[in-house]
């Protein structure tokens with residue numbers, strides 16, 4: 068039984084990196100008329116309580132969204148991400164943190180599909196409630212995200228552009244090999260799909276087995292929590308990103324500058 072719960076880490080520096088990229092990528096694809104099916108294999112609970120016990124215990128969000136939230140003059144991609152977080156909060160304090168399903172839900176249009184897999188019972192129930200309350204058209208499904216994502220790819224409607232995110236907790240070391248191999252398999256099934264794979268940069272050196280996607284963004288944190296093995300965050304996109312090469316470069320440059328400032 069896996070024990071990872073994202074509530075301890077929500078809003079940390081890795082989430083700022085991952086969610087700014089997610090928002091930027093979905094916003095680019097949503098400029099096109101074609102409807103999108105967005106799928107997540109490891110969705111988490113959708114919405115996180117930063118005043119709650121888990122977030123307060125580690126305080127990781129303070130060095131991530133907490134610091135960013137107080138900054139003015141942010142580069143456009145980060146300012147847009149800040150605006151998304153601000154929409155979930157009133158005033159200066161950040162009490163609620165939107166996870167990837169809520170970031171995606173806000174970037175997508177009514178005609179787009181949002182399919183979210185989560186295996187953990189309590190996390191799934193929270194995700195289902197968050198989606199019912201905020202994005203009624205989203206489908207939250209309890210079950211294995213790898214199997215579920217494969218089913219969606221196998222049965223997809225070619226009128227839709229498939230965009231997928233694989234964001235495991237890497238509690239199982241096999242995910243370092245499984246996630247990129249699975250992403251490669253998905254784009255061989257649907258060549259115009261884009262599959263994002265997030266991974267942690269660890270002091271212990273394990274890393275994603277294949278980083279051969281068409282886009283790669285990796286940042287290293289300036290500071291990290293005492294005793295914490297994660298010292299950076301990476302995202303690889305599998306699939307053809309040629310049409311968005313320039314804006315993706317701009318996005319990555321803004322993130323590099325933010326995390327080295």
Ligand SMILES: C[S@@+](CC[C@H](N)C(=O)[O-])C[C@H]1O[C@@H](n2cnc3c(N)ncnc32)[C@H](O)[C@@H]1O
Nearest residue numbers: 073109110111166167185186187211212234236
């Ligand atoms: C890193 S968290 C997801 C965070 C979320 N994507 C975000 O950015 O807001 C990983 C999640 O995957 C779930 N999980 C682990 N194994 C899974 C599997 N095989 N299928 C679906 N969900 C799984 C965990 O319960 C956990 O909630």
